[in-house]
Amino acid sequence: MTVETMLQLARSRTPADRSRIRLTVAALSLSGAFLLGALRVLSLGGGTMSADVYSNYVAEPGLRIGLSAILVLLAALTAGLAVQAFRLGTAARERRLTALRLAGASDKQVRRLSATDAATAGLAGGLIAGPVYLALSLLLGALPRVARILPGVQLLDLAAWLAVIVVTTAGGVLLAVLLHRDDLEPRAEHPPVRPGLPKLVVGVVLTVIGVVAAPWVGLIAAAMGLIGVALIAHSTSAVWVQAVGRRLSSSGDPVQLLAGSRLIAEGRASARLGALLGFCGLLVGATLNAMTAVIRSDRSIDDLQFYGTGFGFAALALLLVAGTVLAALVVGVADQLVDQRRQLASLTAFGVDVPFLRRVVQRQLALVAAPALGIGMAAGMLISLGRLIGGTREPYDPVYIPLAVALLVIGGLLALGGAALAGLFLRNQLKDALHPENLRAA
Amino acid sequence: MTTPALELTDIEYKYRRNVALRGVSLQINPGEIVAITGASGCGKSTLLHCAAGILTPDAGAVRVNGQELASLSADDRAALRRTQIGVVLQFGQLVPDVKLVDNVALPLLLAGHSRSEAHVQALEWLKQVGIEGEADAVPAELSGGQNQRAAVARALVTGPSIVLADEPTGSLDSRAGKELLEVLVQAARYRGTALVMVTHDNLVAASATREIRLRDGVVQHEVVL
Numbered sequence: 097m098t099v100e101t102m103l104q105l106a107r108s109r110t111p112a113d114r115s116r117i118r119l120t121v122a123a124l125s126l127s128g129a130f131l132l133g134a135l136r137v138l139s140l141g142g143g144t145m146s147a148d149v150y151s152n153y154v155a156e157p158g159l160r161i162g163l164s165a166i167l168v169l170l171a172a173l174t175a176g177l178a179v180q181a182f183r184l185g186t187a188a189r190e191r192r193l194t195a196l197r198l199a200g201a202s203d204k205q206v207r208r209l210s211a212t213d214a215a216t217a218g219l220a221g222g223l224i225a226g227p228v229y230l231a232l233s234l235l236l237g238a239l240p241r242v243a244r245i246l247p248g249v250q251l252l253d254l255a256a257w258l259a260v261i262v263v264t265t266a267g268g269v270l271l272a273v274l275l276h277r278d279d280l281e282p283r284a285e286h287p288p289v290r291p292g293l294p295k296l297v298v299g300v301v302l303t304v305i306g307v308v309a310a311p312w313v314g315l316i317a318a319a320m321g322l323i324g325v326a327l328i329a330h331s332t333s334a335v336w337v338q339a340v341g342r343r344l345s346s347s348g349d350p351v352q353l354l355a356g357s358r359l360i361a362e363g364r365a366s367a368r369l370g371a372l373l374g375f376c377g378l379l380v381g382a383t384l385n386a387m388t389a390v391i392r393s394d395r396s397i398d399d400l401q402f403y404g405t406g407f408g409f410a411a412l413a414l415l416l417v418a419g420t421v422l423a424a425l426v427v428g429v430a431d432q433l434v435d436q437r438r439q440l441a442s443l444t445a446f447g448v449d450v451p452f453l454r455r456v457v458q459r460q461l462a463l464v465a466a467p468a469l470g471i472g473m474a475a476g477m478l479i480s481l482g483r484l485i486g487g488t489r490e491p492y493d494p495v496y497i498p499l500a501v502a503l504l505v506i507g508g509l510l511a512l513g514g515a516a517l518a519g520l521f522l523r524n525q526l527k528d529a530l531h532p533e534n535l536r537a538a
Numbered sequence: 539m540t541t542p543a544l545e546l547t548d549i550e551y552k553y554r555r556n557v558a559l560r561g562v563s564l565q566i567n568p569g570e571i572v573a574i575t576g577a578s579g580c581g582k583s584t585l586l587h588c589a590a591g592i593l594t595p596d597a598g599a600v601r602v603n604g605q606e607l608a609s610l611s612a613d614d615r616a617a618l619r620r621t622q623i624g625v626v627l628q629f630g631q632l633v634p635d636v637k638l639v640d641n642v643a644l645p646l647l648l649a650g651h652s653r654s655e656a657h658v659q660a661l662e663w664l665k666q667v668g669i670e671g672e673a674d675a676v677p678a679e680l681s682g683g684q685n686q687r688a689a690v691a692r693a694l695v696t697g698p699s700i701v702l703a704d705e706p707t708g709s710l711d712s713r714a715g716k717e718l719l720e721v722l723v724q725a726a727r728y729r730g731t732a733l734v735m736v737t738h739d740n741l742v743a744a745s746a747t748r749e750i751r752l753r754d755g756v757v758q759h760e761v762v763l
Contacts, residue, residue, distance in 0.1 A: 345636070348653030353640060354633065361635035442631035445590050445623065446645040447616025532592045535583070535627060535704075 113192075115427050116181060117217050123178035123420065124221020124267075127171045128260045129228040133246050134167035135256045136233075140247060151244045152402055163245060166410055169322075173376065173417045178221065179271055180368050181424050182214060211272040218268025222261030229253075242405045299327030307479070325475075326375050333370035333468060337363045340463050351452065355459040358432060369425045370464045374472035376418040377507055381476020383411045384503065385496060389480070392495075419514075422465060426518040429457050433522070433529040441534035453526045454519040461515040470507035474500040541604040543568045543700045543732035544589055549598035551584050558584040560755040561598070568699060571723060571733045573746035581755040582736040586702050589734065591619050603699055620649050624693030624701040624731070626722070629709035631689050632677040639664065639673040642692045649696065663691035666728070667721050683714035690722050700732040707739055719745055 137160050147155040153163045193206055201209070233246040306321020337359055344356025359366060390403040433440065433453075440453065477500040519526075528534075544566040551559040558581040566572055574582050587593040589600060591607050600607045602622055607615055625631075632641045639660050640647075646656035664670045667687040669680075677685050686706060693701050706722060707715030723745050726733040735742055743749050744763070751758045 345640070346653075348647060348651075348656070350644060350647040353636065353644075353647065357633065357635040357640075436634060439631055439633050441592075442625065442627055443633070443644070444592055445619055445625040446648050447613075447620045448648065449612070449616065532587055535587065535592070 115430065117213075119181035119424060119427055120178050120217045121220045121224065123174050123181050123424075124218060124264050125224035125228050126420070127174035127178060128222050128225025128264050129232055130167045130171035130174060131260055131263070132225060132229040132253065132256055133232070134164040134171065135259075136247055136249075136253060137164045137167065139252065139256075145247070149241070149244070150247060151242050151405065153245045153406055154247050163406075166413075169379075170413050170417065173372070173414075174420070175267070176372055177417065177420055177424060178217075178267075180365070180372065180421075181427070182217065182271055183275065183365065183368075207273075210275070211269050214268035214272035214275075215265050216268070218265040218271075219261065221268075222257075222264035225260050225264065226257040229257075242401050243409070245406070245409060293331075295327050296331040299324045299329075299331060303328060325378055326371065329374040329378070329468075329472070330367065330371035333374060333464075334363065334367035336467060337367045337370060337464060344459075344463075351455045351459055354456045355463065358456070358460050359463065362428060362432060365428050366425070366460075366464045369421055369428070370468040372421045373418055373425075373465055373511075374468040376414050376421065377469040377472020378476040378479070380411050380414045380418070381473035381500070381503055381507075382479060382481040383407050383414065383476070384473075385477045385479075385499075386481040387411075388496070388499065418469065422461075422511075422514045422518070425461055425464065426521060429461065429518070430522055430525045433457075433525050437529045437531075437534040440529045441532055444530050444532065448530065450523065450526045450530060453530060454523070457522060457526065458515045458519045461518050462512050465511035465514060466508040469511040470504045473507035474504035477503050540567060542566060542601070543570070543603060544734065545599075545601040545604075546585070546589060547599045547601075549585065549588055549595045549600070551581075551588055551593060551595050553584075558755055559588070559595070562752070562755070562757055563598075564750060564757065564760075566700065566732050566734055568732055569727075569730045570748065571726065571746045572735070573743040573749045574734060574736045574752060575738070575743050575749055576752035576758070578738075580752040582752055583704050585752065586704050586734065586736050590623055590625050590702050591615055592625075617649070620645055621696050622699050624696065624698040626686070626689050626693045626701065626703040626706045628705040629682065629686070632685055632692070634677050637674050637676055638669070638680070638688050641677070642688060642695055645692060645696045659695055660691070663695045663725075664688065666694075666725055667691045681714070683710050683718060686710060686714075686718050687721055690718070690725060694725050694729060694731065697729065698731060700734065701726055703733065703735045705737055705739075706735060707737070707742055712741075715739065716741065 137154065140154070140157075140160060142157045144157060145155045149155075153159045193210075230249055233249055236244055236246045237248060302320045302324025304324075306317045306319075306324055309317035310321060341356045341359035341363060344352040345360060347353050347356065384407075387404065387407040390400065390407070395403075440448070477496055480496070542565040545564075547563050549559050549562045550557075562581070562585060574585065576582050584593065588595045591600065591602075594608075602618060605618060607618070610618060632638075633644070636644070639657060642660035642663055643651075643653070643656035646659060647653065651659075661670060661673060664673055667690050669684050669687050669691075672680055672684060672688075677688070680688075686709070690706070693703075701722075703722065707718050710718060719742055722733065722735075725731075733746075735746065737743055747763055749761045749763055751760070
């Protein structure tokens with residue numbers, strides 16, 4: 097197979113495929129931009145910079161490490177989203193790969209095509225990361241001093257950009273290799289979602305060790321704690337999606353019945369995105385906890401401004417990631433609509449219309465997003481940022497319990513709002529899915 | 539005089555510039571089994587979709603048991619379709635992730651029946667079409683013929699006065715097709731339901747009591763078999 101043929105065959109063709117690649121590239125470019133930011137902050141070394149020009153987060157060497165850790169965390173979250181985005185549209189991709197194998201492509205050739213597809217997305221993500229980082233640093237540079245949390249761009253950033261391009265491209269290839277087994281091995285129509293008890297146990301153990309050891313071991317324990325929380329979020333999300341899907345699919349309400357069966361069918365993707373959303377919620381909750389602690393302490397206006405800026409940016413970035421995760425969920429649902437358009441169109445004969453299907457989709461999204469975001473935010477408020485990243489040894493303050501309850505409700509409501517918005521965004525796809533023309537589609 | 543189960547008067551329909559139906563009129567009486575035949579692209583499926591109220595004709599009237607579809611609100615039209623019209627397509631009409639019994643019960647659930655009541659009727663119809671043992675399976679676990687049987691059960695579960703079938707045996711081999719046809723015709727006779735089948739298949743056409751042949755969007759001829 098020539099390179100030209102490989103590139104041509106690897107290129108995305110269907111609308112679902114294009115959505116998948118666009119979302120992957122967008123997530124990778126954000127991830128790359130955050131990584132560039134972290135590298136730039138780290139490249140400043142241990143010297144002090146002018147606090148008249150930059151925010152204290154950049155000017156003071158002691159705070160830089162925390163800033164770069166947050167940027168790396170955001171890069172990891174958006175990279176996680178890129179992985180999930182790349183796995184969307186599995187049914188359509190599998191059909192395409194099967195068709196290629198039927199046409200005579202060997203396993204090796206199919207593997208190369210998958211790798212080319214992912215590497216192209218990685219390359220595009222890395223290339224776009226540079227301009228995104230530039231725009232971000234120009235934007236932040238134009239803000240008041242306290243908000244200038246990225247140092248200005250310099251020529252050496254070009255080398256870092258090249259490194260990021262290599263990392264995202266190689267990441268794409270690695271992702272394709274890791275996912276390749278799923279693409280090639282025949283499997284049941286809907287593989288069961290396994291709750292993964294070992295994963296849950298490991299997650300709980302890591303979280304406990306992380307939280308207990310954080311005041312003494314610092315960032316290593318914090319990283320363990322965060323990995324533990326991510327594992328808990330992933331395994332409980334899978335249990336939740338499976339349980340809710342089963343419960344709803346035995347309902348007498350047709351909206352619940354269809355929403356439940358779709359949750360079971362797409363359980364893996366929903367659980368992964370639910371976990372990411374829960375994790376974002378946890379970090380937002382923990383950041384809000386830290387903001388509350390600062391507000392409640394008797395600090396000067398300057399201090400409040402300093403902490404408020406840092407926490408505000410962190411919460412904003414995390415909400416951005418959460419919004420993008422919700423977008424990935426929406427793309428996944430749009431994928432399902434395209435995939436099942438013939439079946440859905442045939443339901444119009446029984447009076448299924450766009451508002452009905454919108455209710456199914458909204459229910460499906462809300463059931464994953466609302467508990468994930470609500471519980472994540474409440475848990476973050478209860479655990480606190482201090483305990484997650486070390487440094488807090490004070491006894492627990494019960495004032496955070498009612499705040500956690502409030503965040504549980506607010507997170508749930510935000511997700512419900514997101515699901516309602518998603519229903520509006522998907523109106524054309526819903527209309528298309530029910531169009532009688534689909535009855536002629538193979 | 540008996541009210542026709544389905545009456546189409548001067549139906550016209552076009553897809554952008556392509557005219558699919560040019561003033562088609564026909565009447566289907568209760569309990570009658572009619573085959574609509576013709577070459578590909580002659581407007582058979584479009585006619586069926588207009589009759590089912592899935593497509594709205596550009597001109598002409600569709601009456602189901604004397605009720606003109608155009609005079610009804612969207613909700614009333616949907617309710618009429620749910621209760622009085624059953625639809626069977628060539629393939630791929632069952633919701634893939636839903637158990638067979640729920641797929642068959644779906645029209646009843648959409649009409650507001652309780653789950654237990656809907657399941658009793660769905661199971662009865664699955665038995666009628668010979669696949670009651672597969673009630674808990676999902677469509678992907680079954681053969682094309684079994685899925686089509688379930689589609690027949692779903693079309694009949696609401697007790698419609700007319701069943702519209704678009705190439706019901708088109709995706710099946712000749713043996714499975716023959717078996718499905720027997721099930722469909724028997725089920726329709728069992729309920730006294732009018733049955734309209736769009737088909738290329740001579741075997742299907744031969745099982746009808748009347749054949750209506752379309753050509754270029756008009757009725758070319760009608761034959762009582």
